[in-house]
Amino acid sequence: MVARLRGPGMSRAALGTVLGTAVSYVIIVIMRSWYDLDPVLDGFAVLELALFLAPIGFLIGLGAFDYWFYWAAGKKTVADDHSSHGAHSWRDYFKVNTDHKVIGIQYVVTSFFFFFVGGLFAMLMRAELAQPGRQFVDPNTFNGLFSVHASLLIFLFIIPVFAGLANYVLPLMIGAPDMAFPRLNALSFWMLPLAGIMMLMSFAAPGGSFASGWTAYAPLSVTAPEGQVFFTIGVQFAGASSIATALNFLATIITMRAPGMSFFRMPLLVWANFSTSLLVVIATPFIAVSQFMVLFDRSLGFNFFEATGRGDVLMYQHIFWFYSHPAVYIMMLPGFGIISEILAVKSRKPIFGYRMMAFSLLAIVVLGFTVWAHHMFVSGMQDWIRIPMMITTAIIAVPTGIKIFSWLATLWRGVLHLDTPMLFALGFLSMFTLGGISGVMLAIIPVTIHVSDTYFIVAHIHYVLFGGSLLTIFAGVYYWFPKMTGRMYDERLGKLHFWTTFIFFNATFAPMHVIGIQGMPRRVADYAEQWAGWNLAISIMSFFLGLSALVFAYNMVASWRGGPRAESNPWRALTLEWQVTSPPPIFNFDAIPTVVGGPYEYGVPGAVHGVLKGAEVPQPAGATASAGGRAHGSGSAKDEE
Amino acid sequence: MRRERARDEKTPVLWMVVHGVIASAIGIAAGLAIEWFPEQASTQAGPIDHLYDVLIWTSVPVFVTVSIIVLFSVRNFKMRPGEEQLDGPPIHGNTRLEVIWTAIPAVVLVVLCSYAWVVLNDIEEAHAGEMRINVVGQQFAWTFEYPQPGGKPIKSTQLYLPKDRPVRFYVKALDVIHDFWVPAFRMKIDAVPGIETKYRVTPNRLGTYPVVCAELCGLGHSVMRTTTHVVTPAKFNAWIAEQKAPAAASAEGEIDGKTLFTDGNGAATACGSCHTLADAGTQSETGPDLDKALAGEDAASIKQSITAPDAKITPGFQAGIMPKNYGDTLSAEELDALVKYLGEAAGK
Numbered sequence: 007m008v009a010r011l012r013g014p015g016m017s018r019a020a021l022g023t024v025l026g027t028a029v030s031y032v033i034i035v036i037m038r039s040w041y042d043l044d045p046v047l048d049g050f051a052v053l054e055l056a057l058f059l060a061p062i063g064f065l066i067g068l069g070a071f072d073y074w075f076y077w078a079a080g081k082k083t084v085a086d087d088h089s090s091h092g093a094h095s096w097r098d099y100f101k102v103n104t105d106h107k108v109i110g111i112q113y114v115v116t117s118f119f120f121f122f123v124g125g126l127f128a129m130l131m132r133a134e135l136a137q138p139g140r141q142f143v144d145p146n147t148f149n150g151l152f153s154v155h156a157s158l159l160i161f162l163f164i165i166p167v168f169a170g171l172a173n174y175v176l177p178l179m180i181g182a183p184d185m186a187f188p189r190l191n192a193l194s195f196w197m198l199p200l201a202g203i204m205m206l207m208s209f210a211a212p213g214g215s216f217a218s219g220w221t222a223y224a225p226l227s228v229t230a231p232e233g234q235v236f237f238t239i240g241v242q243f244a245g246a247s248s249i250a251t252a253l254n255f256l257a258t259i260i261t262m263r264a265p266g267m268s269f270f271r272m273p274l275l276v277w278a279n280f281s282t283s284l285l286v287v288i289a290t291p292f293i294a295v296s297q298f299m300v301l302f303d304r305s306l307g308f309n310f311f312e313a314t315g316r317g318d319v320l321m322y323q324h325i326f327w328f329y330s331h332p333a334v335y336i337m338m339l340p341g342f343g344i345i346s347e348i349l350a351v352k353s354r355k356p357i358f359g360y361r362m363m364a365f366s367l368l369a370i371v372v373l374g375f376t377v378w379a380h381h382m383f384v385s386g387m388q389d390w391i392r393i394p395m396m397i398t399t400a401i402i403a404v405p406t407g408i409k410i411f412s413w414l415a416t417l418w419r420g421v422l423h424l425d426t427p428m429l430f431a432l433g434f435l436s437m438f439t440l441g442g443i444s445g446v447m448l449a450i451i452p453v454t455i456h457v458s459d460t461y462f463i464v465a466h467i468h469y470v471l472f473g474g475s476l477l478t479i480f481a482g483v484y485y486w487f488p489k490m491t492g493r494m495y496d497e498r499l500g501k502l503h504f505w506t507t508f509i510f511f512n513a514t515f516a517p518m519h520v521i522g523i524q525g526m527p528r529r530v531a532d533y534a535e536q537w538a539g540w541n542l543a544i545s546i547m548s549f550f551l552g553l554s555a556l557v558f559a560y561n562m563v564a565s566w567r568g569g570p571r572a573e574s575n576p577w578r579a580l581t582l583e584w585q586v587t588s589p590p591p592i593f594n595f596d597a598i599p600t601v602v603g604g605p606y607e608y609g610v611p612g613a614v615h616g617v618l619k620g621a622e623v624p625q626p627a628g629a630t631a632s633a634g635g636r637a638h639g640s641g642s643a644k645d646e647e
Numbered sequence: 648m649r650r651e652r653a654r655d656e657k658t659p660v661l662w663m664v665v666h667g668v669i670a671s672a673i674g675i676a677a678g679l680a681i682e683w684f685p686e687q688a689s690t691q692a693g694p695i696d697h698l699y700d701v702l703i704w705t706s707v708p709v710f711v712t713v714s715i716i717v718l719f720s721v722r723n724f725k726m727r728p729g730e731e732q733l734d735g736p737p738i739h740g741n742t743r744l745e746v747i748w749t750a751i752p753a754v755v756l757v758v759l760c761s762y763a764w765v766v767l768n769d770i771e772e773a774h775a776g777e778m779r780i781n782v783v784g785q786q787f788a789w790t791f792e793y794p795q796p797g798g799k800p801i802k803s804t805q806l807y808l809p810k811d812r813p814v815r816f817y818v819k820a821l822d823v824i825h826d827f828w829v830p831a832f833r834m835k836i837d838a839v840p841g842i843e844t845k846y847r848v849t850p851n852r853l854g855t856y857p858v859v860c861a862e863l864c865g866l867g868h869s870v871m872r873t874t875t876h877v878v879t880p881a882k883f884n885a886w887i888a889e890q891k892a893p894a895a896a897s898a899e900g901e902i903d904g905k906t907l908f909t910d911g912n913g914a915a916t917a918c919g920s921c922h923t924l925a926d927a928g929t930q931s932e933t934g935p936d937l938d939k940a941l942a943g944e945d946a947a948s949i950k951q952s953i954t955a956p957d958a959k960i961t962p963g964f965q966a967g968i969m970p971k972n973y974g975d976t977l978s979a980e981e982l983d984a985l986v987k988y989l990g991e992a993a994g995k
Contacts, residue, residue: 140932145866219863225840226823226865313841319824320839353724355735359745384826384861386818386837386844389771393764400756404749410713411748417720420735424725432717439713443706446756450702450763452695452770456684456833459826459861523683523699525830527861530869534857609734 014069016100022067026059027052050232054305057239061200069102070193090192092592102196104188106177107590109195111490113170114483116195120162120202122555127155129552134531136545138538148531149217150233154205156220157237160337161244162202164475168340169194169251171482172279174490176255178583178590179273181264181599181616186257194250201243208236219529221330224311224322228303235304238297245294248336252286255279264582264616266601271615273581273605274363278343281367285332285339285374293329296322320387327378335374337471339367341478342409345431348485349413351579352428353420356606359412366405373402383454392451399449406442410435423577426500430481433508437473444469444519459529462522468515480507480558487565488572492589495569499561506554513547580615581605659719667715671708678703688831688852688877691770695833698766705755770834771847774813780806782818784825784838787867787933788916788970789858793887801890804916804976806858806875809883813849826862829875837862850877866968867933870920902981904988912981916970926992934969935961942994949986949993953977 010017034051065071077083091105092098099112131151134141143151173191177184185191208215213231216222220237227234259280263272272280299322302308309315311322350357357363376398379391413435422428444466448454457463480503487495521540526533533541575584582599583590597619607613684696726733781792781800793801806829808814818827820838828835832848860871878886908927911917919929923936940961941949951958956969977985 139930145869145933149863149866149868217865223824223863226863229823230865313839317841319841353735354733356737356739358738359740362740362745384836386839386842392767396763397757397760400760401753403756404753407752408745408749412745414713414716414720415738415741415744417716417724419738420720420724421730421733422720422725424721432721435717436710436714439710443710446759447699447702447706450698450759452698452763452766453702455770455835456695456830458835459828520681520683525685525857525859527828527859527869529863532869534872607737609737613737 014067014072014102016068018069019064019067022063022065023060024063025067026061026063027056029063030056030059051305053232054235054239054301057204057235058242061197061204061243064200065193065196068196070189070196072102073189091188102189102192104184104192105592106173106185106188106191107490107594109191110170110172110174112195113166113173113198114490116199116202117163117167117170120158121167122559123206124155124158124163125552125555127151127158129549131155132545132548135533135541137542138533138535140532143531145531146214146217149219149529150209150215152529153217153219153222153237154208154215157205157216157240158202159471160220160333161241162198162205164337164471164479165244165248165333166198167479168279168282168337168475169248171344171479171486172255172275172340173251175486175583176276176279177258177262178489178586178594179276179581180259180262180267181582181595181601182258182262183593183595183598185254186262187254190250191254194247194254197243197247197250201240201247204236204240204243208233208240211236221326222297222300223326224300224303225313225319227300228311235301238301238304241297242294245290248286249290252283252290255283256287259283264599264601266616268601270361270364271601271604273343274346274357274360274367275340275343277364277367278339278341278346281371282336282339284371285336288375289329289332289336291329292325293333296325296329299325320382320385323382323385324379324387327381328375331378331381332374334470335370337475339370341434341475341482342367344478344482344485345413345434347579347581348427348431348481349416350606350608351577352423352425352431353417354423354608355416355420356604356608356610357412358415358418359408360604360606362408363412366408369405370402373398373405377402380449380454383451384458396449396451400446403442403446403449410439410442425497426495426504427481427485429501429504430477430484433504434474434477434481437469437477437508437511441466441469441474457522459527460522461518461526461528464528465515465518465522468511468518472511472515477507480504483562485577486583487562488576489583489588489590491566491569492572492587493565493569494572494576495565496561499557503554503557503561506557507551510547510551510554514544514551517544580607580613582616585616585618659723663715663719666719667708667711670715671711674707674711675704678707684833685830685856686852686854687833688829688850688854688856689833690849690851691847692831692833694766694769698763701762702759705759773815773847774849777813777815777847778809780808780814780816782816782827782838783821784818784827784860784864784871785821785970785972786823786865786968787860787871788972789825789827789860789871789873790972790976793890795891798891801887802976803890804911805873807883807886808850808875808877809880810850810853810877812880812883813847815845815847818844818846823864824862825860825864825871828859828861829856830859831856831875835861850875853877853879867921870931870933873916902984904984904986905992907977907981907985908988912977918985921969924989924992935964937989938994940993941989944990944993946986946990949989950982953982953985 011021030052034048034055035046038046038048073083090101090103093103093108099108103109130143131148134143134148211231211233214233216230216234216237218227218230218234222237259276299310303310303312309317311317311319313319346357346363377395379387379395380399383392448466484495484500517540521537526537572588574587577584586594595618599616599618601616603613603615605615607615679700683699687693687696779794783790783792788804791803791806795801816827818836818838820840822840825838826835827838834846834848836844836846838844854877856875858873858875860868864871905927908924909917909919909929919927919931921931921933923930923932923938925938954974956971957966960966
C-alpha cells in the first residue's frame with residue numbers, strides 16, 4: 007500500500023487530491039485569522055482555493071510533474087526515458103503516458119465521454135421545452151443545463167477532440183517519432199478530465215450549477231451562486247491544456263518535420279493545426295484573464311465589472327469575445343484540415359488549389375482577430391465600431407468561400423468513394439455552407455439587431471458547430487479509425503449513422519431559424535404559447551438525433567473489440583501515417599522517412615510523397631493475408647526497398 | 648494510377664445550370680413565402696424585413712450552387728464497379744477560377760454591407776417631435792418611465808405608445824444585463840448596469856405586442872415579459888391623464904385584490920405570472936407557492952413579502968428574484984387590497 011502511494015498512479019493521485027484540499031483548508035484558516043475575519047473557516051473560500059489545489063495535487067500524485075521535479079532537485083534523469091511510452095494494456099491509458107498515440111486516444115475517448123454527457127443534457131432541455139410551462143426541471147436547473155451543455159461541448163469536446171485526433175496523426179503525417187514535448191503533452195491531456203469533472207460537479211454546489219451560459223457575462227456571473235466558480239476555474243484548466251497543446255503543435259510542426267517536408271509539402275491537416283495553434287496561443291489567454299477577473303470580483307472584492315464600484319460591464323464582453331470569436335475558428339480550422347485529407351483521398355484527386363487552401367487558413371487566422379465585436383451589436387458599445395466589424399465579418403466569408411469552392415473543384419471529375427468518412431465530408435460541405443450563410447446574415451447589422459439572442463442564433467451556432475465541426479469530427483474518426491485501432495469499423499452502421507444524423511440534425515435545427523426570427527428568445531425555460539407546435543416537433547426530432555449518436559457509439563465499441571483487422575493503408579492514401587502498420591509501431595518509423603513530393607498527388611503517374619527507409623514494417627497478424635488486395639495504383643507508389 | 652474512365656467524361660455543366668436555376672427559383676420562392684417575421688408595428692420593421700428578403704435572394708443561389716455540385720459529383724463521378732484502382736485526373740488548380748471565386752463573393756459582400764449601412768442609417772435616424780421614455784430593467788421586470796415636465800415621471804410596467812409618434816428609449820439596468828426587445832418593432836438593445844443605452848422606433852400599427860428580455864438575466868429570465876400597447880394619440884393622452892391621477896381612478900370603486908393578483912394594474916406585473924395560488928387559479932412556479940408560503944401569515948408579514956421580498960426567503964428559493972418595486976408601482980389602496988385578499992385566499 008505504501009509503495010502504491012509512493013509511486014505515480016491513481017492511488018497517489020487520490021492522496022494528492024486529499025492533500026490539496028487539506029492545504030486549502032489550512033491556508034484559508036491562517037489567512038482569515040490573520041485578517042480577523044469571521045468565521046475563520048469559510049466554506050466557499052476553501053472551495054475556491056481547493057478547486058485549484060486539489061487538481062494540482064491530483065496531477066502531482068498521478069506523476070505528471072515527476073520528471074521535472076527530479077530534474078529540478080538535481081536527481082539523475084534520463085531525457086530519453088521511454089519507460090512511460092506506449093500502451094500494453096487498458097491500464098496504461100490511466101497513467102501519465104508520453105506516447106502521442108496513447109495520448110491521442112486518451113483525448114478522443116475522454117472528449118467523446120463529455121460529448122455524450124453534453125448531448126444527454128441537450129435531451130433533458132428538449133424534454134423541458136417540448137411544451138410551454140414547466141415539465142421536468144425548474145428554471146434554475148434549466149439554465150444550468152444549457153450552460154453546462156455548451157461549456158462541455160465547447161471546452162471538453164470540440165476543442166480537445168480535434169487536439170486528440172491531431173495528436174495521433176500529426177506527428178505521423180510529418181514523419182516525426184513523437185510530439186516535440188511528450189511530457190507536456192501528457193500534462194495537457196490530464197488537465198482536461200479535471201476541467202470536465204469540475205464542470206459536472208457544479209450541479210452539487212449550493213444554488214445549483216453555473217447558470218449564466220457558457221458566455222458567463224458579468225455582472226450576472228459575479229453575483230451568481232457558488233456553482234459559477236466551477237466554470238470560472240474549470241475553464242482555467244481547459245484553457246491551460248489548450249495553450250500547452252498548441253505550443254506543442256507549433257514546436258512539433260516547425261522543428262520536427264521529416265527531411266524534405268517543406269511547408270508546402272505538408273498535408274493540409276498539418277496546416278490547419280498550425281493555424282489553429284497560432285489562434286490558441288494568441289487568443290486563449292484572453293478567456294483565462296476574463297475568468298480570473300470574474301473570480302477576483304467574486305471572491306476578493308475587486309471591481310473590474312461592477313458598475314457600482316467604478317467597473318466597466320462591457321469590458322468583460324470585449325475580453326471574452328476577443329478569445330471566443332477566434333475560438334469559433336479554433337473549433338473549425340482543424341475540421342477544414344480533416345475534410346481536405348478525406349476529399350482528396352476519397353475523390354482520388356489532388357486537392358484543388360493547395361496553396362490557396364493553406365493561405366486561406368492563415369487569412370482566417372488574421373481576420374479572425376478583427377471581428378469579435380459582431381457579438382456585441384446590441385450590447386450598447388460605441389456605435390461607429392459596428393460598421394468596420396460588419397465589413398470584416400462579411401469579408402471573412404471570402405477565404406472560407408475559397409475553401410468551399412476548392413473542395414467542390416476537388417470532387418470534380420474524381421472517382422468518388424462514397425463510404426462513411428466521405429458521406430460525412432459531403433454532408434459537412436452542404437451543412438457548413440448553410441451555417442456560413444446564416445453567419446453572413448448575422449454580419450448584417452440591421453438583421454442582427456432583430457435576431458441576436460434568439461433561436462436564430464441557436465440555429466446558426468448548431469449549423470456551424472454540429473453541421474460544421476461535429477460532422478468533420480465524425481468524418482475524421484471514421485477515416486482514422488483503422489489507423490488508430492487496427493480494426494475496420496462497420497460500414498453499414500456508419501452509413502446508417504450518417505443518414506440518421508444528417509436528416510434529424512436538419513429536422514431539429516432548421517426550424518429554429520424560423521422561430522428565432524418570429525421572436526422566440528434563446529436561453530429560456532419557458533416560452534409563449536405560439537411556439538408550442540414548433541418546439542414539440544423540434545424536441546421529437548432531437549430525440550431521434552440523440553438515438554443516432556448511439557448507433558455511432560455501438561459501431562465504435564463493437565468494431566474496436568471485434569472488427570476485422572485493418573491493413574496499413576485501406577484507403578490507398580499517400581500521406582505518411584498510412585505508410586506504417588495499423589496501429590503504427592511504438593516509435594512510428596523505423597527510420598525517419600524522407601519526403602520527396604506533395605501529399606496529394608493522386609492520379610499523377612509515379613508520384614511519391616515520402617520514402618520509408620529500412621525494412622518494410624511488419625504487418626500485424628491477419629493483415630498480411632489481405633495485404634494482397636492492397637492498392638497497386640499510385641496509393642502505394644512509395645519506395646519499398 | 649491514371650487510366651481513362653471507360654464511360655463518357657463529358658460533364659453536364661448545362662444540366663447543372665438548368666437544375667440550379669430551377670432549384671434557386673423554388674428556394675427563393677419558398678424563402679420569401681415563409682412568414683419569418685412577426686407583424687410589422689414600426690417604421691423600422693419595413694426596411695429590415697426588406698433587407699432580409701434581399702439576403703434570401705443572395706443566399707439561396709449560393710447554397711444551391713454548392714448542393715448541386717455535390718449532388719452532381721455524387722451522381723456522375725461516384726466509383727463504379729471495376730474502378731476500385733482508378734484515380735481521377737491530376738488537376739492541381741486553375742488560377743482564373745480561383746480569382747473568380749475570390750472576387751465575386753468579395754464584391755457581393757461589399758455591396759450587401761453597403762446596403763446594410765444605408766438601412767442602418769435609415770432605421771436609426773432621428774425624427775422631429777421625439778418622445779423620451781426611460782426603460783429600466785431589473786430582475787425580472789421592466790419599468791417604463793414617462794418624464795412629465797415639472798412633475799414626477801409616470802411609471803408603468805406596461806408600455807403605452809401613441810401611434811405614429813417617434814419615440815426614443817433610454818435604457819438602464821439596475822442589477823445585471825437585460826435586453827429590451829419588442830419583436831414587432833425589430834429593434835433591441837442591452838440594458839447595461841452603469842451606462843445608458845438608446846434606440847429609436849416609430850410605432851405605426853395599433854395593437855398589443857410582447858416585450859421580451861432577450862439577454863439571459865438569471866432565474867426568471869424567461870418570464871421577464873410584458874406588453875406594449877400601441878394606441879391612438881387620444882387614447883394615449885387619456886392614459887397619461889389617468890396615470891397622473893391614480894387616486895381618482897381607484898376611488899371609482901372597491902379594488903378587487905383577486906383581479907390585481909391575476910392581471911396586475913398596468914403598472915405592476917401580475918403576481919400570478921410567477922406565483923401559484925389556488926384561489927386565483929394561477930400555477931406558475933418561478934416564485935414560491937403562496938398557498939404554502941403565506942398560509943397563516945399576518946397582514947404585516949404579507950405586506951413585507953410584497954414590498955421587501957428579500958426580507959424573508961422561502962427555503963428552496965433565492966433572494967433577489969422578485970422585483971423590489973411593488974412598493975412604488977402599487978398604490979397604498981391597491982397594496983392594502985392585495986394584502987387583504989392574500990390573507991383570505993392563501994392556503995384556503
